Amino acid sequence: MGNTNQITAQLHLAEAVKNNDELVLKQLYQECYGKIEVHILKNNGTKPQAKDTYQEAFIATWQNVKSGKFVPTNETALQGYLYRIAKNKWTDYLRSSQFKKTSSIGEGYEIPDEFDETSTDTYEQLNNAMEAFRQLGNECKQLLTHFYFEKKSLREIAMAFEIGEASARNKKYRCINKLRELAKTPIFKNE
Amino acid sequence: MNNSENISQERFERIEQYLEGKMSVDERSRFESELTTDPQLAEQLEELRVLILGVETAALKDKMEAFHADLTPVKDIASGGGNRSTVIWRWSIAAILIVAFGLFWMLKSDNDYEKLYAKHFSPDPGLPTTMSSTANYEFYEGMVNYKQGDYKTALSKWQTIRDDAMGMDTLHYFRGVAYLAKGDPDNSIKYLQPLWNMEDNSFSAETAHYLGLAYLKIGDIEEAINYLTFSKEESAKEILSEIKD
Numbered sequence: 001m002g003n004t005n006q007i008t009a010q011l012h013l014a015e016a017v018k019n020n021d022e023l024v025l026k027q028l029y030q031e032c033y034g035k036i037e038v039h040i041l042k043n044n045g046t047k048p049q050a051k052d053t054y055q056e057a058f059i060a061t062w063q064n065v066k067s068g069k070f071v072p073t074n075e076t077a078l079q080g081y082l083y084r085i086a087k088n089k090w091t092d093y094l095r096s097s098q099f100k101k102t103s104s105i106g107e108g109y110e111i112p113d114e115f116d117e118t119s120t121d122t123y124e125q126l127n128n129a130m131e132a133f134r135q136l137g138n139e140c141k142q143l144l145t146h147f148y149f150e151k152k153s154l155r156e157i158a159m160a161f162e163i164g165e166a167s168a169r170n171k172k173y174r175c176i177n178k179l180r181e182l183a184k185t186p187i188f189k190n191e
Numbered sequence: 192m193n194n195s196e197n198i199s200q201e202r203f204e205r206i207e208q209y210l211e212g213k214m215s216v217d218e219r220s221r222f223e224s225e226l227t228t229d230p231q232l233a234e235q236l237e238e239l240r241v242l243i244l245g246v247e248t249a250a251l252k253d254k255m256e257a258f259h260a261d262l263t264p265v266k267d268i269a270s271g272g273g274n275r276s277t278v279i280w281r282w283s284i285a286a287i288l289i290v291a292f293g294l295f296w297m298l299k300s301d302n303d304y305e306k307l308y309a310k311h312f313s314p315d316p317g318l319p320t321t322m323s324s325t326a327n328y329e330f331y332e333g334m335v336n337y338k339q340g341d342y343k344t345a346l347s348k349w350q351t352i353r354d355d356a357m358g359m360d361t362l363h364y365f366r367g368v369a370y371l372a373k374g375d376p377d378n379s380i381k382y383l384q385p386l387w388n389m390e391d392n393s394f395s396a397e398t399a400h401y402l403g404l405a406y407l408k409i410g411d412i413e414e415a416i417n418y419l420t421f422s423k424e425e426s427a428k429e430i431l432s433e434i435k436d
Contacts, residue, residue: 006353009328020247022254027319029258035360038395055255059248122241129245130252148243149250173200179242190290 010072017065020149029058032079036086043090057086100175132182140175147172198235206239234284234300271396307433308408311426315397330362337365342373360386364394396423403427
């Protein structure tokens with residue numbers, strides 16, 4: 001019986017991830033973290049490294065679900081995908097820093113690091129955008145987060161900010177312009 | 192990219208609607224054909240796509256910090272593991288303990304161990320069930336029963352889940368604990384033992400804890416001590432010292 005149920009559950013999960021459903025993201029995050037941490041600790045890593053690697057993998061997974069690059073199939077559950085990306089990231093890290101491209105791959109399954117498929121150019125632009133976002137004023141940050149991440153409607157946002165819907169809409173436009181400006185002036189970026 | 196031109200609000204909102212998938216089929220195909228003839232539009236689309244993705248990614252990063260800070264104790268176990276040499280080292284300690292306390296076990300009756308078990312056994316609190324409507328439906332349904340102490344129902348719901356459907360270790364771990372909680376240490380060991388032997392087990396310290404308790408319940412003190420040494424629970428230390436006494 002499991003198969004169709006499982007695949008439906010996976011599709012629902014992917015859909016919820018796409019929509020940034022916070023509860024689902026949280027559940028997924030917490031469900032898979034322990035396993036990755038164990039893996040990284042067992043392989044010469046520290047807890048902070050485990051956290052960083054995992055979060056990078058989590059973002060990559062989320063982006064690939066959003067862009068449709070990852071579609072759950074029978075065999076590939078999202079959790080497994082996340083796990084593999086994190087594991088690969090850690091392998092890459094070990095190779096780059098400590099093992100200097102000597103030892104060959106030990107694990108049977110290697111998938112290309114999906115994150116790095118994005119050109120360095122786009123990657124840099126994305127970092128720029130994130131840095132710009134951090135420099136935004138609180139009100140813009142909140143408004144844009146409500147709208148783009150939490151997928152709230154303008155009406156809900158207007159209510160939260162106790163303003164009219166039209167001014168919420170204008171405000172969003174102003175915030176985006178501010179963000180564009182900040183992203184174009186690459187001062188003190190660097191994280 | 193250097194498109195410092197102003198994007199009008201109207202144009203921005205169109206691009207946004209496209210990006211957010213809020214256009215009708217007609218609008219969408221019109222927009223897409225415009226893209227092929229208007230390179231500026233294509234450029235602005237790309238710029239806004241990256242900006243919005245940046246907003247979402249930055250927001251996700253913040254959320255992840257909150258998720259991380261709020262990792263449940265169930266997950267905080269993860270620090271278990273250790274490399275091969277520490278494993279050997281830990282087994283050596285276990286071996287020393289066995290020898291040191293050897294004499295005392297023989298003097299204890301099974302009944303005492305049963306009491307010790309009863310005093311210290313408490314089931315794993317379980318996982319949050321927030322995802323019940325979306326993923327791993329059967330597992331989280333069973334988890335609700337598990338948390339209510341209805342281990343029989345939980346186990347029967349988990350019976351149908353395929354091993355590869357989710358983290359196999361999570362499933363086996365909770366099956367093992369549920370069997371133990373319902374007073375069936377033999378079946379519990381059947382699930383926990385292979386889990387303990389597994390390479391990537393996110394629950395190694397807990398697995399050891401419940402394996403130890405299962406062996407304690409059946410009166411196999413040697414094995415109980417073996418496993419409880421790996422547990423991180425306060426109660427395991429108490430059991431070990433009580434076995435000594």
